[in-house]
Amino acid sequence: MASTASTGSRWPSWINISARELLLIIGVIVITAGISIGSHGNFWNDSNLTNLMINTAITLVPAIGMTVIILTGGIDVSVGSMLGLVAVAGGTAFEHGVGLAAATPVFLVAGAILGFVNGALITYGRVPPVIATLGTLSVYRAAAFIFLGNHWITMIPPSVTQAMVLTQPLGIPIAVWIALVLIALCMVFLARLPRGRHIFAIGNNENAARLNGIPVERIKLAAYTLTGVLVGVAALMSLGHSPMVQTTTGTGFELTVIAAVVLGGTELTGGRGSLLGTLLGAILVGLVQNGVVLLHIQPFWSGVVLGVIILVSVGSATVRRAAD
Amino acid sequence: MNRIDWTGRAPVLIVISAITLIGVTIGAPGIWSVDNLFAMGVLAVEIGIIALGQTFVINAGGIDLSVGAIFALAQVTMGLAMVAGVPWPVAVALGLCVGLVCGLINGLATVWLRVPAIIVTLATMFAFNGLALVITNGIDVSGFPDGFYVLGQGTIFTIPLQIIAIYLPLLIVLAIVQWRTRFGRLVHLTGTNALAARLTGIRIGRVQIATFVIAGVLAALAGAISASRLTTARPDAGEVDNLISIAIVVLGGSSIFGGKGSVLGTALATLVIALVNYGLSFNNLNAVYQSGLIGLILIAAVLMQNIMLRLQQRRATAAG
Amino acid sequence: MSRFASCKRWAVLGGTALALTLSAPVWAKQYTVAFVPKLVGIPYFAAMKKGMDKAGKQFDLKVIYQGPSSADVAQQVNIVSSLINQGVDAIGVAANSPTAFGPMVKKARAKHIVFYSTDSQVEAKGNQLRVSQVNxxxxxxxxxxxxxxxxxxxxxxxxxxxxxxxxxxxxxxxxxxxxxxxxxxxxxxxxxxxxxxxxxxxxxxxxxxxxxxxxxxxxxxxxxxxxxxxxxxxxxxxxxxxxxxxxxxxxxxxxxxxxxxxxxxxxxxxxxxWNPVDLGYLTGWGVKQILDGKQFKPVNEVPGLDHKIKYDAKTKTLLLGPPMVIDKSNIQLDF
Known part of the structure; x- marks a missing residue:
């Protein structure tokens, strides 16, 4: 797989495109063509493209962190509840009249704290990642309920929507620009910096990495904290997209994020995967969710289609590997 | 091999149940009644059966995120069949077959495609859930023949039928399968070290497929009981059961990495979860506190065991 | 003589007080009424709860408000099951599914617990009261x-x-x-x-x-x-x-x-x-009438509501009233 840490290659791995990513690109093109024909071109409406891009960005940003976590051999199933609790914290700030600029740090810090708690349980508490984040999934959701009570936050200032969605330099909303910048930074980081390569090393063989003097615990802790921060960013984007905080905000979001990463070819056993794949995976998930209404069918089908696409995509990778 | 891991999570579980028991008793002394015991049991049976299947999958080194979706798909299949006039025992058999096929799909995809179980079952969770919604148009199914209601509402000597005639016999059979049969040993061997098991000539693929089939059929059985108890089959049922069943299995002492665990531990953990849920509900604390508390208990149980292990190791090194 | 009279007075007073204390549970029994909304953590049902609490104060009811965290009927049934065993006097739901409560209604009625539904109704025959927000x-x-x-x-x-x-x-x-x-x-x-x-x-x-x-x-x-x-x-x-x-x-x-x-x-x-606070209040009033063994009239005067309430005996339904249009003029309403 060309997309794994290419030790020895002179080219940074993020420029290479693997067979898996090629397949995903073909998938994106085919589905896009299918939807645009099926919808008589309505797919290309400005408002639909904006909606698609925003949704993809909201999935993509936490998926960047999730990719890094999965590369280290971990997983975080709590991102949906994290998004909800961060939205509660940030939304409360908005409710108290705090402006966008001053509230942004609230989102980021709240996310960082929640991600740090996950990371600390996993690294210092030695709780397996699935278990730790399964636990915090329900704890964070309960916390959101307790803070919010029976009340929904509806007074999100219009400036959030204005900043995240309606301001569109070169026709692309700010939220999407943020996602693109973040993923580019992380790609360079993973491919070019020693720390990035350490992440792959941990996923491939944690003990060997430790023996080689790589600070495994600290890197893992950083990965979970980073994911928390990115969830904070996604929460802010999400409030721009639909400015209301409910106690259930973000429920099930973790599955969308994990689906995007898995579709992108990152392997849950750690050590293999790429952010380019995650980007394509997020676009595919967005397309599938976007397409159903445009094709005039019930949204129930999106689950079936998504499930089949994941199986086909992951299965074809195995078939190809067997053929090699 | 221990039946229940007494050095591990079992003592932690017992401490937690003791604290819960004392707490809910102080809050509402009326909880000590046969009615409450049965109500709690009925609440525990459905998720308990799902968790038994999940135990086999996890012990063999897999994980099944789709059990909740199978629970829903199987019950609406039965429901639609009954509404269409199929006799209820045939409809239930059909539902169990749906569970079997779903489990087979999970198993075959995991083994043949060599894809981690968590990915396969994430995908099938989306697919099975979607199918359940598609075939019902997203609407509840109800209006079943009276005979069907015996599964979830019948009693034997005033004891709810699903406790005494379904769950307990099932638990005994599965415990025997786990500890007295070759298959049971193979499951643990596969989970402990798949590579070593393969080298000793065990067809680990078949073992893994069998565990997924067991999980699928049991999830469908739980779906039948639920549809009978609620006189309604719901396409959106079981959404939380995927993760709760995993939490129960881990609380019950199974290692999430496979190879270690027992159905009796799972049964004990089911009881603790039911106690927490019912006890808090009986004290009129909202459901969200219940799930939050279970999350805390899950983390605390694993943390405490880790701390105990570390203390033991320290003592061992100090002595040595 | 005067001493004896005073003694007698004290005895009578004490006796009356004692009798009153003993009989208090009979004439001032506070009923416990439980309400299980479709889900908790949402303003709409919180508004209904506000109305029920108001009715609770007015008619001396103890109100229990407990519901699932997502609109899940299985969780609702579990809660109702525990409420039945707690021995409350009345249980009501805003049902997530109209058909799932049949067995629970039977169980409640067997224990002489009043069963009602409000906002979102239950089909079962044993359901004693439906409170409907609007036609x-x-x-x-x-x-x-x-x-x-x-x-x-x-x-x-x-x-x-x-x-x-x-x-x-x-x-x-x-x-x-x-x-x-x-x-x-x-x-x-x-x-x-x-x-x-x-x-x-x-x-x-x-x-x-x-x-x-x-x-x-x-x-x-x-x-x-x-x-x-x-x-x-x-x-x-x-x-x-x-x-x-x-x-x-x-x-x-x-x-x-x-x-x-x-x-x-x-x-x-x-x-x-409609006004969900009024809906909750009407529910509380209706349940109190049933607990007191009173019959509904085709048109009822409800203390605390400014309009009369219709009752349909065939479907056992109390109807809050006509729908209400909300626009800029009354958007500041808080419920």
Whole structure:
């Protein structure tokens, strides 16, 4: 797989495109063509493209962190509840009249704290990642309920929507620009910096990495904290997209994020995967969710289609590997 | 091999149940009644059966995120069949077959495609859930023949039928399968070290497929009981059961990495979860506190065991 | 003599006090009434709870409010089961599924517990009281009339293409309203064409996404009707961000707190609702009547409500009243 840490290659791995990513690109093109024909071109409406891009960005940003976590051999199933609790914290700030600029740090810090708690349980508490984040999934959701009570936050200032969605330099909303910048930074980081390569090393063989003097615990802790921060960013984007905080905000979001990463070819056993794949995976998930209404069918089908696409995509990778 | 891991999570579980028991008793002394015991049991049976299947999958080194979706798909299949006039025992058999096929799909995809179980079952969770919604148009199914209601509402000597005639016999059979049969040993061997098991000539693929089939059929059985108890089959049922069943299995002492665990531990953990849920509900604390508390208990149980292990190791090194 | 008289007086006083204390539970028994909403953590049911608490104070009821964290009927049944064993005097639900409570109603009645439903009804025969916020037909018709009025105001005629965005596909009351809305469209407004019905659950983000896609799928859409409290703000947000404010009429069934920002900025002019606080209050009153063994009259005077309440003996239904239109003039209502 060309997309794994290419030790020895002179080219940074993020420029290479693997067979898996090629397949995903073909998938994106085919589905896009299918939807645009099926919808008589309505797919290309400005408002639909904006909606698609925003949704993809909201999935993509936490998926960047999730990719890094999965590369280290971990997983975080709590991102949906994290998004909800961060939205509660940030939304409360908005409710108290705090402006966008001053509230942004609230989102980021709240996310960082929640991600740090996950990371600390996993690294210092030695709780397996699935278990730790399964636990915090329900704890964070309960916390959101307790803070919010029976009340929904509806007074999100219009400036959030204005900043995240309606301001569109070169026709692309700010939220999407943020996602693109973040993923580019992380790609360079993973491919070019020693720390990035350490992440792959941990996923491939944690003990060997430790023996080689790589600070495994600290890197893992950083990965979970980073994911928390990115969830904070996604929460802010999400409030721009639909400015209301409910106690259930973000429920099930973790599955969308994990689906995007898995579709992108990152392997849950750690050590293999790429952010380019995650980007394509997020676009595919967005397309599938976007397409159903445009094709005039019930949204129930999106689950079936998504499930089949994941199986086909992951299965074809195995078939190809067997053929090699 | 221990039946229940007494050095591990079992003592932690017992401490937690003791604290819960004392707490809910102080809050509402009326909880000590046969009615409450049965109500709690009925609440525990459905998720308990799902968790038994999940135990086999996890012990063999897999994980099944789709059990909740199978629970829903199987019950609406039965429901639609009954509404269409199929006799209820045939409809239930059909539902169990749906569970079997779903489990087979999970198993075959995991083994043949060599894809981690968590990915396969994430995908099938989306697919099975979607199918359940598609075939019902997203609407509840109800209006079943009276005979069907015996599964979830019948009693034997005033004891709810699903406790005494379904769950307990099932638990005994599965415990025997786990500890007295070759298959049971193979499951643990596969989970402990798949590579070593393969080298000793065990067809680990078949073992893994069998565990997924067991999980699928049991999830469908739980779906039948639920549809009978609620006189309604719901396409959106079981959404939380995927993760709760995993939490129960881990609380019950199974290692999430496979190879270690027992159905009796799972049964004990089911009881603790039911106690927490019912006890808090009986004290009129909202459901969200219940799930939050279970999350805390899950983390605390694993943390405490880790701390105990570390203390033991320290003592061992100090002595040595 | 005077000493004896004083003694006697004290004895009488003491005796009366003792008798009063002993008999107190008989004449001032405080009933415990439980209400299980579709889900907790949502303003609509919190408003109903406010009304029930008010009725509790007025009629000396102890109110228990407990519900699931998501609109899940299995969780509701579990809660009802524990309430039955707690031995409360009355249990009621806003049902997530009309058919799932049959066995629970039987169990409750066997223990002489009053069973009622409010907001979203239970089919079972043993159900003793249904408290209905509005006549389903009147509500469905009213929403469509408001829509037609709005279309006329913005397009000059009651015609065009519209879509419905609903909550859960399994929610019986939402489906009933949709049925009556379709009927009204067919009977009175043949020029308004319903092109699609989509479901967004109890989630404003999903409702926003679905409406966005509807707007793209039908570029000449003229109106959107949201059927539940999350669908209307979700639809309004989608219309606002896609720059279609003023071109697409948004209305539906929702509460003032949730829709306020969109009414203030002009994306939404009118929505329809009832007063959920009054609904909770009426529920409390109705349950108290049953507990006291009183019969309902066809038209009832309810202390604390400014209008009379109709009762339909055949369906055992108390009806709160006609639907209420919310616009800029009364958007500051808080419920």
């Amino acid at each position: 389903d037909k009147a509500l469905g018709y009213k929403v469509i009339d408001v829509l037609a009025e709005e279309l006329k105001a913005s397009k000059g005629a009651a015609k065009g293409k519209i879509a419905f965005v609903s909550g859960g596909s399994t929610a019986t009351n939402l489906n009933t309203w949709i049925k009556f809305m379709k009927q009204r469209l067919k009977d009175k407004y043949p020029n308004i064409k319903l092109v699609d019905v989509q479901y967004g659950g109890e989630d404003v983000t999903k409702a926003t996404n679905i409406t966005n896609q509807l707007i793209s799928a039908y570029p000449d859409l003229d109106g959107i009707v949201g059927i539940n409290t999350t669908a209307v703000p979700g639809a309004a947000q989608a219309v606002l961000t896609s720059g279609k404010k003023g071109q697409i009429v948004v209305t539906g069934i929702t509460d003032p707190n949730t829709i306020r920002p969109y009414v203030m900025n002009g994306t939404v002019n009118k929505v329809v609702l």
